[in-house]
Amino acid sequence: MNLVRSELLKIRTTSTWWIFGLISLPLWILALLFNWLQTDALAGGTLEDVPAEQADQIQAVQSADSLAANIYTNGQFFGLLIVMLLGIIVVTSEFFHQTVTTTFLTAPHRTAVMMAKLVAGAVIAMLFWLVTTALNLVFGALILNSVDVGAQFGSGAVWRAVGLNALAYLLWSVLGVGIGVLIRSQIGATVTGILLYLGGSIGAIAVLALLASKYGEWINKLQVAVPSLASSLMVSGAEIPGNPPRWVGAAVLIGYAVLAGVIGALTLRRRDIS
Amino acid sequence: MSDGQRSPTTDSGQIVVSGLTKQYKNVRAVDNLSFTVASGRVTGFLGPNGAGKTTTLRMLLNLVTPSGGGATIGGQRYVDLADPLRHVGAVLEASSAHKGRTGINHLRVICAAAGLPKQRADEALALVGLTPAAKRKFKGYSLGMKQRLGIAAAMLGDPRVLILDEPANGLDPEGIRWMRGFLKGLAHEGRTVLVSSHLLSEMQLLADDVVIIAAGKLIRQGPVEQVLGSMAQGGQVRVRTPQADELVAALRAQSATVETGEHGVLLVGGLDAPAIGKVALAAKVELHELTPERPDLERVFLELTAGKAGIR
Ligand SMILES: Nc1ncnc2c1ncn2[C@@H]1O[C@H](COP(=O)(O)OP(=O)(O)OP(=O)(O)O)[C@@H](O)[C@H]1O
Ligand SMILES: [Mg+2]
Numbered sequence: 136m137n138l139v140r141s142e143l144l145k146i147r148t149t150s151t152w153w154i155f156g157l158i159s160l161p162l163w164i165l166a167l168l169f170n171w172l173q174t175d176a177l178a179g180g181t182l183e184d185v186p187a188e189q190a191d192q193i194q195a196v197q198s199a200d201s202l203a204a205n206i207y208t209n210g211q212f213f214g215l216l217i218v219m220l221l222g223i224i225v226v227t228s229e230f231f232h233q234t235v236t237t238t239f240l241t242a243p244h245r246t247a248v249m250m251a252k253l254v255a256g257a258v259i260a261m262l263f264w265l266v267t268t269a270l271n272l273v274f275g276a277l278i279l280n281s282v283d284v285g286a287q288f289g290s291g292a293v294w295r296a297v298g299l300n301a302l303a304y305l306l307w308s309v310l311g312v313g314i315g316v317l318i319r320s321q322i323g324a325t326v327t328g329i330l331l332y333l334g335g336s337i338g339a340i341a342v343l344a345l346l347a348s349k350y351g352e353w354i355n356k357l358q359v360a361v362p363s364l365a366s367s368l369m370v371s372g373a374e375i376p377g378n379p380p381r382w383v384g385a386a387v388l389i390g391y392a393v394l395a396g397v398i399g400a401l402t403l404r405r406r407d408i409s
Numbered sequence: 410m411s412d413g414q415r416s417p418t419t420d421s422g423q424i425v426v427s428g429l430t431k432q433y434k435n436v437r438a439v440d441n442l443s444f445t446v447a448s449g450r451v452t453g454f455l456g457p458n459g460a461g462k463t464t465t466l467r468m469l470l471n472l473v474t475p476s477g478g479g480a481t482i483g484g485q486r487y488v489d490l491a492d493p494l495r496h497v498g499a500v501l502e503a504s505s506a507h508k509g510r511t512g513i514n515h516l517r518v519i520c521a522a523a524g525l526p527k528q529r530a531d532e533a534l535a536l537v538g539l540t541p542a543a544k545r546k547f548k549g550y551s552l553g554m555k556q557r558l559g560i561a562a563a564m565l566g567d568p569r570v571l572i573l574d575e576p577a578n579g580l581d582p583e584g585i586r587w588m589r590g591f592l593k594g595l596a597h598e599g600r601t602v603l604v605s606s607h608l609l610s611e612m613q614l615l616a617d618d619v620v621i622i623a624a625g626k627l628i629r630q631g632p633v634e635q636v637l638g639s640m641a642q643g644g645q646v647r648v649r650t651p652q653a654d655e656l657v658a659a660l661r662a663q664s665a666t667v668e669t670g671e672h673g674v675l676l677v678g679g680l681d682a683p684a685i686g687k688v689a690l691a692a693k694v695e696l697h698e699l700t701p702e703r704p705d706l707e708r709v710f711l712e713l714t715a716g717k718a719g720i721r
Contacts, residue, residue, distance in 0.1 A: 141522035
């Protein structure tokens with residue numbers, strides 16, 4: 136508990152958190168504008184000339200539940216990235232500024248330190264989620280009302296999406312801490328994290344599509360094994376026909392987070408600090 | 410050792426290093442090293458560059474895993490201490506604080522982790538005279554201020570044992586004098602003070618005991634006086650006289666050894682200063698100087714580590 140307090144104090148006493156907060160704000164506004172336009176288009180049914188086989192997918196996306204879920208999880212794309220980067224920095228800044236010596240002198244049980252960092256990262260992630268969600272609920276309701284869909288606050292699917300969004304924030308912060316332990320270099324870890332989050336999905340889709348054309352359609356189902364794709368599956372507003380169920384995405388992401396945490400803790404325990 | 414009443418089990422400040430070994434890929438940084446450090450004394454930990462001092466201290470503090478052997482503080486391994494900061498304070502690197510964090514916040518972070526009250530941070534800062542710079546960011550600190558902040562961090566838990574790696578680095582003469590008084594004071598209060606250093610003249614002023622290592626192995630351990638006394642070059646006396654030839658003849662008659670140094674100084678061995686004075690008086694020789702040569706740590710150190718120094 137003391138260690139968690141100390142980790143949170145570490146974050147509070149440097150400029151990192153508010154710099155990330157400041158970066159997040161314009162990104163959130165941008166996302167909101169984008170989602171506003173999209174909601175407007177979908178609710179108005181202006182996307183007409185779509186091939187027949189995609190029609191029921193579109194229909195699923197167009198449902199009121201789906202539109203509301205989408206707008207109430209607005210800002211997620213960059214939010215998850217920011218939270219992961221914060222998780223990375225919680226660890227790598229200790230090596231960058233050589234404070235890890237002091238940290239381990241104060242708390243020689245390294246697994247406890249790792250746990251404290253995971254919890255601190257999670258707390259920050261939850262704060263980011265809380266603020267974003269509060270803003271989303273206010274502005275999202277305004278947008279939904281403006282396109283005559285209604286706020287949908289009574290819908291269970293909406294709150295499920297909001298809850299899964301929280302889980303996504305949590306898991307990406309854990310992944311961030313894990314990456315930070317495995318790659319001590321601040322720049323190296325940050326670049327790897329961003330690649331994993333952004334490039335990883337595009338690259339993986341390309342590779343899987345290539346493999347699928349060779350070995351058959353089933354390989355495309357492996358998409359869910361890619362962290363960023365699992366994450367986006369998990370938080371998609373409603374079950375979309377043709378995709379694996381959302382819990383699979385959640386399970387995969389939880390698996391990665393646990394793996395990152397355990398490998399990180401084991402690595403930290405063995406490492407010589409010299 | 411000096412304190413008969415304290416048995417080893419009740420001396421919570423004693424450091425015992427036994428058979429400590431660290432093998433890196435190509436270097437045996439520390440090689441089967443054993444020594445003890447007593448409480449109530451300042452112990453200087455000396456060795457040429459790359460001798461393995463830092464590695465030894467880091468193994469003692471559970472930062473580096475030994476390849477063999479072990480070390481205890483007050484009978485316990487560092488990792489087993491319930492409240493490590495209340496037992497042991499360590500100053501390892503000058504630059505180990507977040508550059509964007511203020512000095513006081515650096516200490517508060519440590520207090521929070523160690524479960525120490527927040528005001529210990531202010532007290533420790535005052536102890537090292539850094540209060541005026543409390544709210545300045547670490548990157549704006551001078552080398553000496555960084556070193557003082559490190560000492561403040563080590564003192565947060567009011568520890569019985571202090572371990573410092575090259576604490577005099579970057580301190581000005583005033584700072585070094587302050588540090589000397591500070592560490593001696595701590596040892597005087599009964600604490601254990603283990604200091605690694607290169608500054609041998611400073612160590613001669615500061616240390617009660619020394620542990621000298623080279624190439625990862627123990628060379629000599631003991632009280633400073635004893636280590637100095639063990640060397641051959643001890644016991645010579647510097648003598649200056651306008652009647653050198655007569656004195657040399659008289660001294661040689663007493664089977665003393667005489668060497669001629671710079672500017673006509675005579676270095677006399679085999680007789681102590683009073684005896685030389687007597688010989689001179691008997692020979693009616695006028696003396697201008699009669700000084701027993703005190704062997705210094707630097708010369709002893711260089712002699713002891715000769716051929717074992719050098720970067721590995
Ligand atoms: N992490 C490491 N990996 C490989 N070799 C290392 C490592 N740390 C230290 N060494 C080697 O171990 C030996 C002892 O180093 P150490 O830093 O303990 O010496 P030292 O006595 O503190 O030297 P100095 O007086 O220069 O500070 C050196 O040869 C060094 O190159
Ligand atoms: Mg060193």
